[in-house]
Amino acid sequence: MKPSPEFYSIIDYSASNAEDQAKIASAFAEIQKEWVASYPGYGSARFLASTDGLIVRAIVEWETEDAFHAFERESDSKGRMAALERAFRELSTQGSRQTFVPIGEVRP
Numbered sequence: 001m002k003p004s005p006e007f008y009s010i011i012d013y014s015a016s017n018a019e020d021q022a023k024i025a026s027a028f029a030e031i032q033k034e035w036v037a038s039y040p041g042y043g044s045a046r047f048l049a050s051t052d053g054l055i056v057r058a059i060v061e062w063e064t065e066d067a068f069h070a071f072e073r074e075s076d077s078k079g080r081m082a083a084l085e086r087a088f089r090e091l092s093t094q095g096s097r098q099t100f101v102p103i104g105e106v107r108p
Helices: 018-036 065-074 077-091
Strands: 007-014 042-049 055-062 095-100
Touching (some): 007 018, 007 065, 018 042, 018 055, 018 077, 055 065
Antiparallel strands (some): 007 095, 042 055
8 A cells, every 4th residue: 555645745837827727737747757756755746727727736745755855856957957947938837836744634
């Protein structure tokens, strides 16, 4: 059984409309697949589109905060940063990231 995530990186990307949301989610999903998903401790990335068409939220799950920081230290920062900058430029978007740890959950 896969362990529950203990750490989340949540990134909000700006969008102009719903059509742009799909393009942004697709581009950043590819970056996750190519540059992030193979790292130990990576859980998943989920992309949500706001109903007003203005935000794409990426929720990236990590097994631990240490796994996330190891990824940041060890990943090919130049290649990953170039891919991110290209996506930001081509899609006319910006991103802002925050990190979180779970403190509670309600289930049926």
